[in-house]
Amino acid sequence: MLSTWGYNLSHRLGVELLGLLEQGAKGPIHAVVKTTEYDAGMQAPTSVIRGDGYSQLEIAVVGHLFEHIAKQGALDDASGSAVALEMARAWVQLIRDGAVLRPHRTIRFLWVDGT
Numbered sequence: 526m527l528s529t530w531g532y533n534l535s536h537r538l539g540v541e542l543l544g545l546l547e548q549g550a551k552g553p554i555h556a557v558v559k560t561t562e563y564d565a566g567m568q569a570p571t572s573v574i575r576g577d578g579y580s581q582l583e584i585a586v587v588g589h590l591f592e593h594i595a596k597q598g599a600l601d602d603a604s605g606s607a608v609a610l611e612m613a614r615a616w617v618q619l620i621r622d623g624a625v626l627r628p629h630r631t632i633r634f635l636w637v638d639g640t
Contacts, residue, residue, distance in 0.1 A: 570636045572613055574620070579629040586612065587635045606636050 534542070542554070576583075588606035613634045619625040 569638075572634045574613065574616055574628065574632040574634075576629055576631040577627045583631045583633050584628075585633050585635060587637060590636050590638055609634055609636065 573583075586609050588609035590606055613632075616625070616632070620627055
């Protein structure tokens with residue numbers, strides 16, 4: 526069972542925070558997050574590029590596959606999933622060819638639904 530946690534910022538807030546950092550702002554950032562846990566069945570294809578053992582930490586690369594019938598568009602869903610898949614394929618090939626070293630951290634690719 527995979528247990529993980531993530532936090533997303535809106536583009537607007539991310540740009541705002543980046544601007545403050547570029548201006549030299551320093552200090553802690555605090556966030557108040559309201560969450561809910563609930564049981565839900567979800568089948569999520571996943572793949573990993575195992576790290577070299579240097580670190581037990583993982584990096585998650587996530588693409589969402591489906592976001593309701595009304596929101597399908599030319600670039601919604603499939604483009605991000607395709608980019609994640611191609612990134613995984615190319616990275617594995619580069620490792621096999623000896624062009625890059627295996628990463629220190631395990632890279633976990635997840636394709637989830639967008640609900």
